[in-house]
Ligand SMILES: O=C(O)CCC(=O)C(=O)O
């Protein structure tokens with residue numbers, strides 16, 4: 001883990017999205033989240049599920065989550081169709097939909113294992129969610145390109161809760177100013193290792209200033225499932241959930 005700032009833990013504020021419920025207190029066996037801070041970056045990382053429980057949930061996810069068929073998840077980039085280098089699916093409240101690279105998807109209805117995870121996040125953080133995007137990386141060759149999660153489809157200032165099961169993978173943040181040629185501004189990339197059973201809260205304004213990616217890692221030979229819980233706006237106030245159509 002290189003180059004990130006860790007601040008003295010404090011009780012996590014509910015702010016963002018305006019739907020805060022009182023978060024769980026830290027206590028014995030429940031250490032406070034690690035705060036990851038940089039200019040415009042506000043993330044909190046913790047192990048949410050102990051190993052035995054994470055193992056059980058991972059197995060249930062593997063058995064019960066039904067991913068979109070391959071032909072639904074091709075991306076059309078500069079006139080050519082590309083397979084996304086992972087499997088994905090969305091679950092959520094019935095009235096919601098989202099548009100991904102020009103294709104509108106409707107989420108599948110919630111299933112118990114997803115509600116179990118969702119309720120645990122709400123208990124721990126005080127935030128509620130109505131939608132989840134699930135990515136399955138079969139091994140270290142599956143990956144996700146650098147992108148930000150589009151604020152315009154999400155409730156303004158709402159956090160994104162990213163829960164991971166299975167193989168531990170590197171997750172990289174890069175400031176938007178570092179992507180432009182010649183502009184460095186001394187902002188380091190920030191590398192996290194997202195462990196089995198972990199929760200990474202990406203709080204506002206992280207997704208305004210920082211791109212993130214899950215790069216390929218040849219040495220990883222086992223699968224990983226990541227769930228990003230979001231609060232999506234219903235109706236025609238929203239546009240795309242995911243801007244990564246040109247970077248996957
Ligand atoms: O797999 C991950 O950790 C990241 C997934 C992600 O960035 C996304 O679904 O938008």
Ligand SMILES: [Fe+2]
Pocket residue numbers: 147148149212
């Ligand atoms: Fe993302």
